[in-house]
Amino acid sequence: xxxxxxxxxxxxxxxxxxxxxxxxxxxxxxxxxxxxxxxxxxxxxxxxxxxxxxxxxxxxxxxxxxxxxxxxxxxxxxxxxxxxxxxxxxxxxxxxxxxxxxxxxxxxxxxxxxxxxxxxxxxxxxxxxxxxxxx
Amino acid sequence: xxxxxxxxxxxxxxxxxxxxxxxxxxxxxxxxxxxxxxxxxxxxxxxxxxxxxxxxxxxxxxxxxxxxxxxxxxxxxxxxxxxxxxxxxxxxxxxxxxxxxxxxxxxxxxxxxxxxxxxxxxxxxxxxxxxxxxxxxxxxxxxxxxxxxxxxxxxxxxxxxxxxxxxxxxxxx
Numbered sequence: 001x002x003x004x005x006x007x008x009x010x011x012x013x014x015x016x017x018x019x020x021x022x023x024x025x026x027x028x029x030x031x032x033x034x035x036x037x038x039x040x041x042x043x044x045x046x047x048x049x050x051x052x053x054x055x056x057x058x059x060x061x062x063x064x065x066x067x068x069x070x071x072x073x074x075x076x077x078x079x080x081x082x083x084x085x086x087x088x089x090x091x092x093x094x095x096x097x098x099x100x101x102x103x104x105x106x107x108x109x110x111x112x113x114x115x116x117x118x119x120x121x122x123x124x125x126x127x128x129x130x131x132x133x134x135x
Numbered sequence: 136x137x138x139x140x141x142x143x144x145x146x147x148x149x150x151x152x153x154x155x156x157x158x159x160x161x162x163x164x165x166x167x168x169x170x171x172x173x174x175x176x177x178x179x180x181x182x183x184x185x186x187x188x189x190x191x192x193x194x195x196x197x198x199x200x201x202x203x204x205x206x207x208x209x210x211x212x213x214x215x216x217x218x219x220x221x222x223x224x225x226x227x228x229x230x231x232x233x234x235x236x237x238x239x240x241x242x243x244x245x246x247x248x249x250x251x252x253x254x255x256x257x258x259x260x261x262x263x264x265x266x267x268x269x270x271x272x273x274x275x276x277x278x279x280x281x282x283x284x285x286x287x288x289x290x291x292x293x294x295x296x297x298x299x300x301x302x303x304x305x306x307x308x
Contacts, residue, residue, distance in 0.1 A: 116304050
């Protein structure tokens with residue numbers, strides 16, 4: 001066991017893994033493409049968690065909005081990176097984010113209308129009770 | 136540490152914490168209220184990424200319109216506290232652990248397989264693009280030339296969505 005451990009430490013030191021790990025960490029804790037995209041991934045994952053784990057339709061819709069926001073962040077980050085590297089079409093990322101805002105507004109309007117209608121007819125917003133299409 | 140790093144880290148912390156709060160609060164009113172710091176942080180981040188128009192849109196459309204509509208619906212539905220059942224199962228608490236593990240694995244893998252050391256993007260992207268980037272004048276060119284058809288389709292989509300919402304929510308006579 002000790003031999004295995006020292007072998008692993010040797011391999012890590014000779015390939016510079018620890019150094020690279022520290023570099024990755026510093027990069028993640030400053031403002032650049034990597035950190036912005038990582039934040040976007042984290043927010044998207046939290047939104048997906050909300051959609052999968054919650055049973056309240058309203059909170060599920062909120063989580064969907066959160067996921068859309070994370071995607072907007074990714075679009076804007078990559079557009080900015082494109083412009084930083086000398087590209088000329090970096091604005092397209094922002095324009096797509098604008099489209100996402102519009103579509104999110106439409107989605108919220110229709111989704112909430114469905115929730116209100118369902119609640120009026122059945123008196124619940126819990127997905128465990130929304131089973132009229134089952135079987 | 137540059138000031139942009141500090142602002143970014145603050146925004147990221149606020150957004151991740153409020154996102155977790157949105158998912159874990161039992162009462163949907165608290166979830167919607169936690170959405171507000173999330174939107175503020177996102178808007179600040181857009182401003183930091185040189186997208187001032189998007190930052191304003193984010194505040195107006197999300198913070199101003201969508202959140203208010205959510206609050207209205209929650210008040211219309213008016214769930215009493217005793218109707219709020221426990222909303223999480225074991226699965227719901229297990230998933231974030233798995234997610235954090237996967238993220239840590241990805242970060243470690245990226246650190247080990249890193250090949251583009253010293254890229255310009257690594258040093259952050261503050262003040263490397265001319266000030267015109269992301270302004271309304273800069274956005275409107277491609278929006279009304281390259282993307283004019285999607286733009287018009289979005290307006291059709293919004294009209295359809297409004298009509299659909301009205302038809303759905305109208306009380307049957």
